[in-house]
Amino acid sequence: MVQLSKENLLYVSDKPDIVMQSGKGMILKDHHGKSYLDFIGGWAVNVLGHSPKCMIRALKKQAKKLINASPSFYNKPMLEFADLLMKNSCFDRCFFMSTGAEANEGAIKLARKFGQVKKNGAYKIITTIGGFHGRTLATMSATGKQIWKDLFEPKVPGFVHVPLNNIEAMNSSIDEKTCAVMLETIQGEGGVNEATFEYIKQLRQLCNKTNTLLIFDEIQTGFGRTGTLFAYEHYDVEPDIITLGKGIGGGYPLSAMLLKEELNIFKPGEQGGTYTGQPLGMAVGLAILKEILKKDVLTHVNQMSVFVIESLKEMQKKYPIENIRGKGMLLAFDLKEGNAYQITKKCLEKGLIINAISDKTIRLIPPLIVKKKHILEMIAILKLFL
Numbered sequence: 153m154v155q156l157s158k159e160n161l162l163y164v165s166d167k168p169d170i171v172m173q174s175g176k177g178m179i180l181k182d183h184h185g186k187s188y189l190d191f192i193g194g195w196a197v198n199v200l201g202h203s204p205k206c207m208i209r210a211l212k213k214q215a216k217k218l219i220n221a222s223p224s225f226y227n228k229p230m231l232e233f234a235d236l237l238m239k240n241s242c243f244d245r246c247f248f249m250s251t252g253a254e255a256n257e258g259a260i261k262l263a264r265k266f267g268q269v270k271k272n273g274a275y276k277i278i279t280t281i282g283g284f285h286g287r288t289l290a291t292m293s294a295t296g297k298q299i300w301k302d303l304f305e306p307k308v309p310g311f312v313h314v315p316l317n318n319i320e321a322m323n324s325s326i327d328e329k330t331c332a333v334m335l336e337t338i339q340g341e342g343g344v345n346e347a348t349f350e351y352i353k354q355l356r357q358l359c360n361k362t363n364t365l366l367i368f369d370e371i372q373t374g375f376g377r378t379g380t381l382f383a384y385e386h387y388d389v390e391p392d393i394i395t396l397g398k399g400i401g402g403g404y405p406l407s408a409m410l411l412k413e414e415l416n417i418f419k420p421g422e423q424g425g426t427y428t429g430q431p432l433g434m435a436v437g438l439a440i441l442k443e444i445l446k447k448d449v450l451t452h453v454n455q456m457s458v459f460v461i462e463s464l465k466e467m468q469k470k471y472p473i474e475n476i477r478g479k480g481m482l483l484a485f486d487l488k489e490g491n492a493y494q495i496t497k498k499c500l501e502k503g504l505i506i507n508a509i510s511d512k513t514i515r516l517i518p519p520l521i522v523k524k525k526h527i528l529e530m531i532a533i534l535k536l537f538l
């Protein structure tokens with residue numbers, strides 16, 4: 153390989169000296185030809201693994217036909233994808249974008265629009281401590297991570313952060329100026345912390361009572377990740393808005409906001425974007441959704457989830473791990489000794505990619521097509537370093 157320099161790139165984080173060259177299924181290969189078993193799947197993105205056939209086919213076919221026609225026009229994959237999404241969810245309309253943060257920006261704007269039109273100018277949005285909503289200025293403000301507190305000040309005002317699973321805190325924070333509550337039903341980046349069934353039920357009731365929108369950020373939990381197509385299905389409630397990202401494009405930059413008919417309230421020009429409904433992305437999203445619905449990927453996810461959890465519980469008898477948690481293929485466990493960064497580094501050298509969310513917690517977010525043999529291999533490598 154030609155010697156290329158990394159000095160041309162803006163420094164934003166430490167990365168290992170690995171240049172990824174190709175990927176297939178659960179495996180990534182670097183420039184030396186070394187293989188890696190991928191248990192982060194592009195950061196909970198590559199739901200069908202690396203370069204799945206259906207995605208290649210959709211991209212090729214659509215690229216030959218139409219790549220971009222401007223947001224001024226409808227296109228066929230856009231209409232088809234929207235139709236299939238609505239048929240398989242509790243929502244009535246959707247809007248497409250490119251990244252998760254952008255989808256959340258859209259939801260924040262829509263919530264404030266709702267506040268303007270239907271709640272006397274209410275604008276405040278309540279989010280949860282430990283939740284993650286993105287890296288634009290507004291979504292960073294919504295996130296309210298402690299370590300971002302003083303970053304890029306001044307933040308976008310109007311966000312209030314309360315502890316997850318504490319309905320009293322929510323109750324005392326919602327007032328006549330509150331237009332929405334926004335949260336992840338499982339905090340992904342925050343440590344795989346699950347909202348309880350009771351909490352979500354009570355939250356829905358509270359929002360109904362106070363004319364407040366309930367927004368679920370399903371960017372990480374959506375598209376089959378938790379074993380149902382959408383995470384809200386676990387809770388026997390219907391949110392007013394959900395945002396989707398990551399898995400919806402399977403690696404192609406794509407996101408969406410799904411909403412109820414009552415929220416179809418934007419006036420012309422208030423929401424838009426150059427790449428909204430871009431045909432390539434639409435064709436990919438449609439192909440992935442069809443695959444998830446058709447091939448019973450969800451049954452597989454649930455079976456493999458049980459297998460990972462049981463394997464980890466077995467491991468727990470001899471190794472210092474605890475708090476095994478999560479749903480579907482959004483799983484995590486804690487290390488009693490808090491050496492997750494060191495362990496993930498050693499695993500990488502051995503050809504296993506896992507994610508340390510903190511020095512205490514390891515997260516497993518593999519493609520949904522992960523098989524038993526991959527899980528056994530992952531467990532075997534992990535054991536070497538625990």
Ligand SMILES: *Cc1c(COP(=O)(O)O)cnc(C)c1O
Pocket residue numbers: 251252253254256284285286287336340341369370371372373397398
């Ligand atoms: C990844 C993520 C985002 C941000 O998505 P980007 O595509 O990085 O902008 C927002 N919310 C949640 C829950 C996420 O996991």
